[in-house]
Amino acid sequence: MTFSKAEIRDLSIAWLVLGFCFSFRHLFTSLEGFAIFLVIALIGIGAGFIFHELSHKLVAQRFGYLAEFRLWKVGLIIAVASAIISLGQLLFFAPGAVYVSSYSRSQEEGLIAAAGPFANIILAALFYVLSFSSGFLGQVGEWGFIINLWLAAFNLLPIPPLDGRKIFSWNNRAWTALAAVSWGLLALRIFGII
Numbered sequence: 111m112t113f114s115k116a117e118i119r120d121l122s123i124a125w126l127v128l129g130f131c132f133s134f135r136h137l138f139t140s141l142e143g144f145a146i147f148l149v150i151a152l153i154g155i156g157a158g159f160i161f162h163e164l165s166h167k168l169v170a171q172r173f174g175y176l177a178e179f180r181l182w183k184v185g186l187i188i189a190v191a192s193a194i195i196s197l198g199q200l201l202f203f204a205p206g207a208v209y210v211s212s213y214s215r216s217q218e219e220g221l222i223a224a225a226g227p228f229a230n231i232i233l234a235a236l237f238y239v240l241s242f243s244s245g246f247l248g249q250v251g252e253w254g255f256i257i258n259l260w261l262a263a264f265n266l267l268p269i270p271p272l273d274g275r276k277i278f279s280w281n282n283r284a285w286t287a288l289a290a291v292s293w294g295l296l297a298l299r300i301f302g303i304i
Contacts, residue, residue: 111168113178120181121160124205128155131189132257135198146246154254157233158261159205165225166208173218176211207271220280223273227288230262234295238304259299262292 170177240251
């Protein structure tokens with residue numbers, strides 16, 4: 111997998127802005143709490159966001175397509191504005207996406223789209239195991255688990271331009287399986303079962 115300087119810059123900016131947005135609400139409690147949560151968010155968001163996007167890129171390149179992450183400045187502005195307006199309680203973020211040169215088959219488009227949420231589900235499982243650790247590692251695991259479940263669940267909504275729409279259009283059984291896992295685990299977490 112190859113990266114341009116612009117792509118590395120765009121991924122880095124998006125990652126830092128998202129980490130700040132997820133940490134913003136802690137800015138009002140203490141600077142130390144904000145700093146700790148910023149590191150936790152950068153790890154959890156960093157893993158979730160970066161691996162989601164790079165999974166799209168990897169699969170697209172395996173099919174022989176040109177694929178590169180591009181920052182969406184409007185999406186970053188919306189993320190920061192939603193964090194500030196809601197005092198960090200409600201976030202909307204769409205910092206950019208991996209743009210693929212073109213698709214010759216819907217199956218390839220579906221598999222490329224499925225790679226991102228699938229990566230988040232795998233990361234959620236890894237962070238869940240880490241959440242049983244104590245202290246800082248346990249916090250990283252807990253937040254990484256939650257963040258990755260939300261990323262998968264949101265991206266699987268079957269509405270354009272989200273991954274869920276492309277997956278559903280290609281293979282509704284594959285979409286159902288991914289959605290059932292991510293939404294099911296998220297529901298279990300929300301209700302305190304896991």
